[in-house]
Amino acid sequence: MLVRDELEQLMELQHIDDQLRELEDSKVYLPDMISKIEIELAGWKEKLEAAVKGHEDLSREKKHFELEIEVAQAELQKSQDKMKSIKTNKEYDALTTQITASKDKISALEENLLQTMEAIDKVKEEMSEYKSKHEELDKSNKELLQNLRREIDLIGEKIQRKADERKNIKIRISPRTISHYERVQRGKGGVAVVAVKRKSCGGCHKQLPPQMVQEIKRGDRLLTCDSCGRILLWIGDESQ
Numbered sequence: 001m002l003v004r005d006e007l008e009q010l011m012e013l014q015h016i017d018d019q020l021r022e023l024e025d026s027k028v029y030l031p032d033m034i035s036k037i038e039i040e041l042a043g044w045k046e047k048l049e050a051a052v053k054g055h056e057d058l059s060r061e062k063k064h065f066e067l068e069i070e071v072a073q074a075e076l077q078k079s080q081d082k083m084k085s086i087k088t089n090k091e092y093d094a095l096t097t098q099i100t101a102s103k104d105k106i107s108a109l110e111e112n113l114l115q116t117m118e119a120i121d122k123v124k125e126e127m128s129e130y131k132s133k134h135e136e137l138d139k140s141n142k143e144l145l146q147n148l149r150r151e152i153d154l155i156g157e158k159i160q161r162k163a164d165e166r167k168n169i170k171i172r173i174s175p176r177t178i179s180h181y182e183r184v185q186r187g188k189g190g191v192a193v194v195a196v197k198r199k200s201c202g203g204c205h206k207q208l209p210p211q212m213v214q215e216i217k218r219g220d221r222l223l224t225c226d227s228c229g230r231i232l233l234w235i236g237d238e239s240q
């Protein structure tokens with residue numbers, strides 16, 4: 001096999017390995033993306049539920065104050081009715097005290113009722129804000145979430161397909177070259193074949209001797225970088 005052809009196969013192998021690495025990474029980052037969206041959705045839902053609960057509590061409180069006001073008003077009415085038939089000064093004084101007490105009680109209860117109603121208005125605003133935030137987020141991410149889940153389902157199949165392609169390429173490269181390739185790959189974060197860029201190694205950026213650049217360009221010999229060991233390829237260099 002011509003070195004030039006072998007170099008092409010190596011480039012293809014590197015390409016497949018890059019895709020495999022990307023697929024492996026996606027096993028982590030795709031679920032991460034999903035859980036970030038889900039956490040945000042759950043956050044708005046939690047806030048909404050807390051506001052709904054707050055609204056229920058406040059509504060109960062409101063009803064309670066309304067009932068107490070009714071009772072106090074009935075008491076006041078009773079005292080005022082009695083006022084029409086009093087016979088002694090002592091009775092009058094006692095009733096007046098009672099009426100004043102009832103009126104004070106009613107106004108205190110009305111103040112409480114007012115505060116509760118204001119709190120209800122506030123919590124209602126919060127409820128509609130959180131509800132729309134949740135709905136917006138849910139709507140805008142629905143398609144994305146579906147796509148991400150579909151992507152995750154396909155990872156295994158894609159990896160299998162790439163692994164098959166890898167096997168087919170691998171058998172066309174000499175075992176010596178493969179073993180060099182795989183050794184460098186393990187040491188260099190998966191990248192063993194790089195293109196010459198600006199007369200330097202595309203992996204470690206070490207400047208290459210001009211004569212070596214010419215040799216790589218010819219492609220009749222497999223050359224590796226002195227500094228990082230990566231296999232060097234010529235795929236055109238804008239600076240040449």
Ligand SMILES: [Zn+2]
Pocket residue numbers: 201202203204205206225226227228229230
């Ligand atoms: Zn290098």
